[in-house]
Amino acid sequence: MSAGFPEQFRDLERFAATWAIVSRHGRYQHRVRSTMDEVREFYDAITSRLEAIMKYLNRVGLAELPASDRTLLYLMLAYMEASRAVEVIGATEVHWGFDSSRLKIIDGAEL
Amino acid sequence: MAAATGVNYEWAARYPEVGTKPLPVTPYISPEYFEAERQRVFRRCWLIVGRVDEAEKPGDFFVRDMPPLDTSALVVRGDDGKLRAFHNMCKHRGNQVAATPRGNACEAGFPCLFHGWTYDTQGRLAYVPDEQFFVGLDRSRTGLMPMACEVWEGFVFVHSDPAPSQPLTDFIGEIRTTYDGYFSTMKRVSGYQFDMNINWKVFIDVSVEGCHAAYVHGNNIARQFTGTENPFLHLPSKRLYKLHRTVSIPADLSREPRPLEGLSHKYNAATSYTPTQAKNTAEGLPPGVNPDRVPSWAFDILSLFPNMVMLTAKGTYITMTFWPLSVNRTRVDVVFYMDPAKTLGERVGQEYTIAMMRDVIREDADTLEPVQRGLESGALTEIPFSDEEIACRHFYLTVDRMVKNGK
Numbered sequence: 401m402s403a404g405f406p407e408q409f410r411d412l413e414r415f416a417a418t419w420a421i422v423s424r425h426g427r428y429q430h431r432v433r434s435t436m437d438e439v440r441e442f443y444d445a446i447t448s449r450l451e452a453i454m455k456y457l458n459r460v461g462l463a464e465l466p467a468s469d470r471t472l473l474y475l476m477l478a479y480m481e482a483s484r485a486v487e488v489i490g491a492t493e494v495h496w497g498f499d500s501s502r503l504k505i506i507d508g509a510e511l
Numbered sequence: 512m513a514a515a516t517g518v519n520y521e522w523a524a525r526y527p528e529v530g531t532k533p534l535p536v537t538p539y540i541s542p543e544y545f546e547a548e549r550q551r552v553f554r555r556c557w558l559i560v561g562r563v564d565e566a567e568k569p570g571d572f573f574v575r576d577m578p579p580l581d582t583s584a585l586v587v588r589g590d591d592g593k594l595r596a597f598h599n600m601c602k603h604r605g606n607q608v609a610a611t612p613r614g615n616a617c618e619a620g621f622p623c624l625f626h627g628w629t630y631d632t633q634g635r636l637a638y639v640p641d642e643q644f645f646v647g648l649d650r651s652r653t654g655l656m657p658m659a660c661e662v663w664e665g666f667v668f669v670h671s672d673p674a675p676s677q678p679l680t681d682f683i684g685e686i687r688t689t690y691d692g693y694f695s696t697m698k699r700v701s702g703y704q705f706d707m708n709i710n711w712k713v714f715i716d717v718s719v720e721g722c723h724a725a726y727v728h729g730n731n732i733a734r735q736f737t738g739t740e741n742p743f744l745h746l747p748s749k750r751l752y753k754l755h756r757t758v759s760i761p762a763d764l765s766r767e768p769r770p771l772e773g774l775s776h777k778y779n780a781a782t783s784y785t786p787t788q789a790k791n792t793a794e795g796l797p798p799g800v801n802p803d804r805v806p807s808w809a810f811d812i813l814s815l816f817p818n819m820v821m822l823t824a825k826g827t828y829i830t831m832t833f834w835p836l837s838v839n840r841t842r843v844d845v846v847f848y849m850d851p852a853k854t855l856g857e858r859v860g861q862e863y864t865i866a867m868m869r870d871v872i873r874e875d876a877d878t879l880e881p882v883q884r885g886l887e888s889g890a891l892t893e894i895p896f897s898d899e900e901i902a903c904r905h906f907y908l909t910v911d912r913m914v915k916n917g918k
Contacts, residue, residue, distance in 0.1 A: 424701065428866065447770065454778055457855035465855065473855060480771070480862040484870065487769040488731060495730050498705070498876035506702040506846075 404468030406456065409449065412475060415442055419482075420474040425505050427474075431481040432493045432500070439492055443482040446475065522901040526751050529905050533893035538911065539710040539886045545838035547914045552817050553579035555917065557661070557668040557675070557682045559819050559832065560584050562699070564665070566594060570617030570632050574599050574609050577669070578834045578842060584658060584669045585609050589633040590617060596660035596669045602636065602653050603628045621655075630655050663687065664694050685752045686813075689799030697828060697848040701865055704844050707876060709883040711818060711835040712910065714843065717875050718812055718820045718831070719758055719902035721746045727874050732867060735785070736809060738763030743899070748803035751905045754816035758902050759801055762791055762809035771863060778856035784810055784864050790825045800825075814906060826850050827864060831872075839883055845872060 405413045419442055421427045431439060446453070457473060460466070465473065485492050523531045538544050560575040565586070572587035585599035585608065599607045606625035609616075620637055622629040629638040634655035639645060659670035661679040668679055680687050707714070717723055721744030724736060736744055741761065748759035772785055791808050793801045800823050801808045810824035822829040832844040847865055852858035885891060896904045912918070 424862075424865065428869070450770075450774060454774065454856050454859070457859070458778065460855070462852050462855055462858055473859075476855075476859045477862045480859065480866050483769075483771045483863070484866055487771055488867075489870070490730070494870050494874055496727075496874060496877045497870065498707075498873040500873065502705050504704045506704055507699070 405471055406469060408456070409453065409472060412445060412449065412472070415445065415475055416471050418442075419478040420471045421478060422474060424477075425503075427478045427481050428500070430478065431485055434492055436485070436492055439482050439485045443479065443486045446479045446482070520898045522749055522898045526901060526905070529751065529901055529908060531898065533895040534904065534907055535893055536886050536891055538907065538914075539712060539883070540838065542838050544914065545710075545835065548835070548910065549579045551917050552910060552913045553577075553835075554671045555675075555677075555913065556817050557659075557670050557677075557679050558817075559666045559815065559830075560586060560596070560669050561667045562665050563594065563662055563667060564698070565613065565667075568615065570615040571613075572609060572616055572621075572632075573613040574607075574611075576834070576842075578836050580671050582671075583607065585621075585655070586660065586667055586669070587616060587632055587634070590631070591633060593633075594660055594662065594667065595634060596658040596667075597634050597655035598658065600656065601625065601628050602655065603639075608655065664690050664692075666694070682754070684754060686755060686757075686799050689797060689802070691797045691799075693797050693800055693823070694828065694848070697826075697850050699846055700849050700861070701847040702845060703869075704842060705876070706836070707841050707843060707880060708839055709841050709879045710839055710886070711833040711841040712906070713879050713882055713886075714831070714833055714841065714875070715814055715818075715820055715906055716900075716903040717879060719756060719814050719906060720900045721758070721760060722897070722899050723875075723878070727878050728871060731874060732871055735766070736760060736763055738765060740765075745899055747805045748801075748811075749902055750802055751902065754909055756814045756902045756905055757799070757802060757811050759803060759805045759811050760809045761805055762807045764791060764807045774860075778854070778860060784822070784824050784827065784868060785860075796825065814902065816906075816909060822868075827861070829868060839887065843876070 405416065419430065421430055453476060520531055523529060558577065561573055565573045566588040569588055569590045569592060572585060574583050574585050576583050583599040585597045586594065588594050599609050601608050601623040603623065603626055606623050608621040608623050608630055610624055616632050620629045620631045627640040628636065631637045634657065636650045636653045639648065639650065642648065657673045659673055659675050661668050663679055663683050724744045725742060746758045747761055750757045793804045800811060810822055813821040813823055815821060818833045820831045827849045830846045834842040836842055849861050852861055
């Protein structure tokens with residue numbers, strides 16, 4: 401799905417096939433279907449480059465996002481899900497949560 | 512905060528009419544009570560069905576189901592620029608006239624797909640196939656059936672009575688000027704819906720108290736709010752109006768921010784749901800948001816009577832609409848609104864809030880179906896709401912007053 405990837409973050413491209421998911425609900429589903437080890441591996445890899453990625457993405461306005469940065473942006477959106485699992489919940493899913501298959505997604509603005 | 516040995520009923524003292532007595536379970540489980548709510552609450556109140564920007568241009572329309580009224584509202588901006596609401600129902604044999612949830616009717620109007628009767632964007636009957644065979648049909652008197660439609664702060668309200676005795680401004684009451692402009696800058700970014708096996712009031716109850724947070728959200732976000740000073744999340748502001756109510760949720764800003772919160776803060780991406788010092792002031796907010804100017808503030812809950820709850824924060828708000836399907840079935844409509852992100856950093860930070868609140872709402876929802884089963888067991892006859900739960904009590908009594916007195 402990668403339409404290009406910024407050269408300086410090539411080391412993160414290995415996550416593109418699994419975590420760079422376009423839909424919001426899809427990113428959440430991927431979190432809960434992953435093992436905690438998988439989530440943590442992704443979380444740790446992004447966390448170690450976090451400042452650099454944010455600086456890089458912030459260099460342009462949202463409207464001017466080049467197509468070649470899109471995959472990296474989706475990785476960052478998925479990182480929000482991963483960080484909830486690692487930093488807050490300590491598991492890939494909340495302990496007592498309403499069955500997410502009962503949610504009917506009306507819209508989830510992709511960007 | 513009341514000390515354990517001091518006055519235990521500070522809120523009841525402030526709102527003596529709300530009282531402290533346990534309240535009967537009946538309104539949550541009785542089919543007769545539910546029928547009375549449908550007739551005396553839902554048919555006599557202004558109900559929010561959407562935002563004005565869902566029907567911005569002439570001809571734009573959207574359809575919203577209103578289950579307790581047994582109807583769907585068709586909200587349409589006429590070619591004259593005026594916003595109107597109708598029953599989405601053909602005057603011939605009752606079929607829906609708008610078959611899609613949204614669109615623009617300037618070109619085609621609303622052609623009924625049953626026998627082709629067609630209405631214009633002002634709801635007037637414009638075309639009837641085989642018209643000469645309808646004896647005595649007066650097209651000028653056969654438009655779509657209107658409902659009252661008014662706007663407050665960009666929210667589209669509909670009333671089942673086309674000429675309601677209570678104007679919307681009266682219905683909004685004490686808060687009608689206090690949210691001036693707050694909602695207008697934010698745009699819809701996400702929405703989902705789910706059906707639950709609960710009475711509609713059960714979810715509103717959990718939304719207007721904080722004492723559940725340490726338990727329901729204990730493994731999740733509770734620590735953003737509770738802290739050692741306020742372990743049971745007492746709410747420092749509770750305002751009870753004639754129909755509506757607000758409570759303010761404090762943040763625990765003494766806590767070390769998690770790595771991602773720190774980052775969000777740095778890039779100015781957090782909302783005040785995700786507490787950071789930068790966002791947790793009342794600066795720039797109208798007087799209705801954080802009305803008591805709680806110093807370390809996270810967000811407010813506005814319970815807009817009867818069936819909407821809004822979580823109003825800085826840079827974002829969420830609406831939750833509770834549409835009863837029956838005494839113990841409820842459709843929950845959740846919509847997130849945010850100030851449009853200017854940078855990718857902001858956009859990324861917003862995603863955190865959306866993910867977080869989805870998990871929080873799912874924790875609340877997961878708790879409430881067992882609650883409803885408990886209430887229905889018949890073993891429990893009364894609910895001993897605490898002083899901290901005074902907003903639940905106030906909501907309960909407001910419904911009950913309308914059911915019994917009709918106002």
